[in-house]
Amino acid sequence: MEKILIVGCKRAMDNVCIGCSRCIVGFNKKDGEFDRYKDQDSELIGLLNCGDCPGAAIVTRLAQVNLWNKPMGEKITKVHIAACIIDHCPYRETIIEKIKKKAGVEVIEGTHPYKPENIFA
Numbered sequence: 001m002e003k004i005l006i007v008g009c010k011r012a013m014d015n016v017c018i019g020c021s022r023c024i025v026g027f028n029k030k031d032g033e034f035d036r037y038k039d040q041d042s043e044l045i046g047l048l049n050c051g052d053c054p055g056a057a058i059v060t061r062l063a064q065v066n067l068w069n070k071p072m073g074e075k076i077t078k079v080h081i082a083a084c085i086i087d088h089c090p091y092r093e094t095i096i097e098k099i100k101k102k103a104g105v106e107v108i109e110g111t112h113p114y115k116p117e118n119i120f121a
């Protein structure tokens with residue numbers, strides 16, 4: 001069973017991508033980078049924001065998520081970096097590098113594929 005944590009941009013999660021529904025729907029439908037779980041059991045364990053610019057608290061926040069889930073016996077097996085970080089964060093390289101260095105599980109860059117190409121077309 002894969003247990004998935006999504007890491008996203010705090011500002012996007014708070015103000016832009018309200019409800020994080022595209023990541024959740026993408027996971028439920030196994031679309032985008034979640035298609036790798038089509039033939040296996042998987043659960044979404046959480047949606048963690050980076051802690052705000054410049055993402056200095058990300059490693060601490062990962063540790064907190066792990067601690068928070070311990071009493072339930074949950075252990076994250078995969079981390080997905082959300083589209084909001086990959087496409088828009090000026091600190092993304094540092095943040096992703098930090099996560100990859102400390103997570104101890106596979107870190108996958110990407111989540112949902114639902115990016116509108118044209119606003120007015």
Ligand code: SF4
Pocket residue numbers: 008009010011012050051052053054055084085088089090091092
């Ligand atoms: S550090 Fe990047 S991912 Fe985090 S809030 Fe700022 S822009 Fe968003």
